[in-house]
Amino acid sequence: NAGVMQNPRHLVRRRGQEARLRCSPMKGHSHVYWYRQLPEEGLKFMVYLQKENIIDESGMPKERFSAEFPKEGPSILRIQQVVRGDSAAYFCASSPRTGDLGEQYFGPGTRLTVT
């Protein structure tokens, strides 16, 4: 049973470009979470999605960041007009059960570097 898959593993973008990060949850999981990790820090929640719905986006920056989880295909975290401060590791997690209970299983992450 394949785990959570993320691609690309590493992404380099120049300031002002767009970054697209993809996440395929574990088979049978319909709940996807995105987290951001800065160097030497713990993970910070960004957004929680179910198929075709954003459930909680309280951790998303108000501008330039968006996320989707379409009926078919992976979840996408999109960052427009990237700035140096967006450089971080972005992790996706999936869960088989609705929010209150249920473990979250993480992918290997996408390391975004903005030059």
Add this chain to the structure above:
Amino acid sequence: GQQLNQSPQSMFIQEGEDVSMNCTSSSIFNTWLWYKQDPGEGPVLLIALYKAGELTSNGRLTAQFGITRKDSFLNISASIPSDVGIYFCAGRDVGNQGGKLIFGQGTELSVKP
């Protein structure tokens, strides 16, 4: 935003020693999870706890959900070199409807053979 207070920040121990780390929160949690992260990888789930007072083991690892519901600890017995890594606690606030996890700052473990 809300954070967990995880301690210690780092530990340097000899192979074979036992290790203990803990997390505290300012609010009541209904879930505690412990993860291990290796460099360049994502966090790997070690233990999940759902009830106050619950004590759960996974091999040489043991974790407990504090009875106040505001803390948790992780013990590693008889450490080995492959235990090296960063350990994170994560919890879910009872007031949270969406399931998001709040993470501690991590405990970096170094094991000397």
